[in-house]
Amino acid sequence: VIAAIAGGVGAARLLRGMVRVVPTGQLTAIVNTADDTVFHGLHVSPDLDTVTYTVAEAIDPVRGWGLAGETWRAMEHLNRFAAFGATTWFNLGDADLATHLFRTDRLRQGATLTEVSADIAAAFTLPLHLLPMSNDPVATMVMTPEGELPFQEYFVGRHHDIDVSGVRFEGIETATPAPGVIDAIEQAETVVICPSNPIVSIGPVIGVTGVRESLTKRRDDVIAVSPIIGGAALKGPADRMLRGLGLESSALGVARWYADFVGTLVIDTIDAALADGVRALGLRCIVTDTIMTTPERAAELSATILNAHA
Amino acid sequence: VIAAIAGGVGAARLLRGMVRVVPTGQLTAIVNTADDTVFHGLHVSPDLDTVTYTVAEAIDPVRGWGLAGETWRAMEHLNRFAAFGATTWFNLGDADLATHLFRTDRLRQGATLTEVSADIAAAFTLPLHLLPMSNDPVATMVMTPEGELPFQEYFVGRHHDIDVSGVRFEGIETATPAPGVIDAIEQAETVVICPSNPIVSIGPVIGVTGVRESLTKRRDDVIAVSPIIGGAALKGPADRMLRGLGLESSALGVARWYADFVGTLVIDTIDAALADGVRALGLRCIVTDTIMTTPERAAELSATILNAHA
Numbered sequence: 074v075i076a077a078i079a080g081g082v083g084a085a086r087l088l089r090g091m092v093r094v095v096p097t098g099q100l101t102a103i104v105n106t107a108d109d110t111v112f113h114g115l116h117v118s119p120d121l122d123t124v125t126y127t128v129a130e131a132i133d134p135v136r137g138w139g140l141a142g143e144t145w146r147a148m149e150h151l152n153r154f155a156a157f158g159a160t161t162w163f164n165l166g167d168a169d170l171a172t173h174l175f176r177t178d179r180l181r182q183g184a185t186l187t188e189v190s191a192d193i194a195a196a197f198t199l200p201l202h203l204l205p206m207s208n209d210p211v212a213t214m215v216m217t218p219e220g221e222l223p224f225q226e227y228f229v230g231r232h233h234d235i236d237v238s239g240v241r242f243e244g245i246e247t248a249t250p251a252p253g254v255i256d257a258i259e260q261a262e263t264v265v266i267c268p269s270n271p272i273v274s275i276g277p278v279i280g281v282t283g284v285r286e287s288l289t290k291r292r293d294d295v296i297a298v299s300p301i302i303g304g305a306a307l308k309g310p311a312d313r314m315l316r317g318l319g320l321e322s323s324a325l326g327v328a329r330w331y332a333d334f335v336g337t338l339v340i341d342t343i344d345a346a347l348a349d350g351v352r353a354l355g356l357r358c359i360v361t362d363t364i365m366t367t368p369e370r371a372a373e374l375s376a377t378i379l380n381a382h383a
Numbered sequence: 384v385i386a387a388i389a390g391g392v393g394a395a396r397l398l399r400g401m402v403r404v405v406p407t408g409q410l411t412a413i414v415n416t417a418d419d420t421v422f423h424g425l426h427v428s429p430d431l432d433t434v435t436y437t438v439a440e441a442i443d444p445v446r447g448w449g450l451a452g453e454t455w456r457a458m459e460h461l462n463r464f465a466a467f468g469a470t471t472w473f474n475l476g477d478a479d480l481a482t483h484l485f486r487t488d489r490l491r492q493g494a495t496l497t498e499v500s501a502d503i504a505a506a507f508t509l510p511l512h513l514l515p516m517s518n519d520p521v522a523t524m525v526m527t528p529e530g531e532l533p534f535q536e537y538f539v540g541r542h543h544d545i546d547v548s549g550v551r552f553e554g555i556e557t558a559t560p561a562p563g564v565i566d567a568i569e570q571a572e573t574v575v576i577c578p579s580n581p582i583v584s585i586g587p588v589i590g591v592t593g594v595r596e597s598l599t600k601r602r603d604d605v606i607a608v609s610p611i612i613g614g615a616a617l618k619g620p621a622d623r624m625l626r627g628l629g630l631e632s633s634a635l636g637v638a639r640w641y642a643d644f645v646g647t648l649v650i651d652t653i654d655a656a657l658a659d660g661v662r663a664l665g666l667r668c669i670v671t672d673t674i675m676t677t678p679e680r681a682a683e684l685s686a687t688i689l690n691a692h693a
Contacts, residue, residue, distance in 0.1 A: 114424045
């Protein structure tokens with residue numbers, strides 16, 4: 074069995090490939106929930122939904138988030154209230170709203186996020202186990218020159234076009250891992266850290282009580298895929314964030330960040346020259362094509378990762 | 384200035400006519416909120432919205448609720464979760480969702496229902512003041528042979544196709560009138576009780592602390608329109624409810640129910656024979672056409688009501 078630690082888009086693309094090479098039910102994705110937030114009273118879980126929609130082949134291929142064939146009637150009509158304090162900078166499509174309505178309804182009735190996520194995964198007939206990192210609320214807060222911002226205000230509201238000098242995860246000290254998280258890590262033959270933002274996507278999962286420790290114990294079986302290719306993130310602000318926190322925006326910077334709990338780093342062929350540096354840090358290094366332009370390429374990358382370890 | 388006490392569809396139709404004969408800003412509608420409920424985490428105010436959409440000429444003319452030209456994408460996609468406990472019996476259209484998202488968002492931020500309702504009225508440029516009866520939660524509970532049901536489960540979930548032996552308004556004892564409610568009643572030249580269900584639409588408004596007393600003091604200036612025509616309700620279960628509670632389902636039954644605080648009852652020409660009975664109860668009685676097939680007919684009825692009192 075395989076465990077994967079996941080953020081949003083990059084992780085979702087790898088997982089869409091991984092379900093093609095791992096038998097149904099043998100893969101558990103442990104997903105960041107520190108981006109979760111409440112919009113208009115609805116509980117929104119961006120990373121869980123990006124994984125769900127992508128693995129279900131329901132994601133919008135152009136936007137990279139939300140559902141394909143989406144309509145925006147609710148948001149269009151919300152503009153009627155723009156002058157009266159409506160939150161109009163965070164778009165939720167009409168079909169996507171159904172997921173948030175269902176999640177919110179169930180949570181209000183007392184279900185845990187673990188239970189709701191499992192039901193959403195089942196409703197989309199995902200061939201993997203979908204686990205939130207924690208059922209406790211954790212909120213990523215981003216320090217910028219304009220003050221501290223909640224993650225979605227930074228990421229969506231400000232289009233992550235602002236410097237980041239610090240990040241903290243509110244609630245992380247008391248957040249306990251969701252049921253199944255530690256077991257999945259302990260029982261996996263291989264733990265894959267997906268190519269997501271190391272700071273704000275992988276960081277919170279690692280920060281949940283006990284996760285870093287269980288990974289460290291399994292270090293030889295933990296394989297991470299660098300989300301930094303040629304010094305830049307394919308999508309999102311990971312590169313700027315690494316630099317903002319005084320780290321190197323390169324596969325080598327990722328290796329340093331992960332060195333304590335990752336035994337193997339997968340880097341892109343474009344970064345082949347960095348392999349020796351990664352190895353000098355005490356990690357094994359696999360150099361391969363990591364850009365997942367198609368689900369088939371993602372499946373090939375998955376096979377490379379899993380074969381490397383087997 | 385005019386005050387109107389309102390439930391849903393019948394009230395909304397009268398108010399759509401009344402704004403044609405009352406100058407802008409001179410009419411205050413005090414609306415039942417005991418049907419309000421939370422669906423999928425969203426605060427839904429059916430009567431407030433029916434009044435808003437109808438007066439704004441945005442109501443769906445066929446269904447009689449919700450917005451014209453509505454789409455149902457969110458609800459269609461919610462069906463994906465039907466096997467996992469999704470609430471699928473209460474339909475919220477995509478455009479209508481915007482109203483509930485806005486209301487829920489604002490309430491979460493600490494606004495009162497009074498403030499949000501005023502903003503929604505302004506966003507729809509209504510020419511009247513829209514007041515909820517109270518900012519305190521009140522919940523209509525309906526006693527049926529199958530036990531007590533929350534109002535919307537009875538009304539929408541069961542299509543009000545079940546006997547009612549009792550009604551109670553949870554929270555009514557401690558509900559205080561929303562700001563402006565008592566003032567509107569005290570300062571109005573005429574208080575109109577709209578043709579809504581006397582038990583579950585008008586009943587809760589009357590039940591809010593102080594409302595019945597202020598109406599009783601103004602009894603001579605209070606004019607009600609009977610929602611029962613020829614022994615039946617045009618829409619909804621008012622007739623069956625009156626009988627279920629041991630009352631007569633007729634304009635005369637309505638007169639008895641309202642006698643303490645209503646000075647004049649408007650009944651339909653079809654019920655002309657009941658006029659003497661109404662008068663024998665100590666009410667004035669106006670006999671006229673009360674079926675509001677068009678906004679013009681509603682305006683004529685409004686003029687009749689207001690001229691009768693002037």
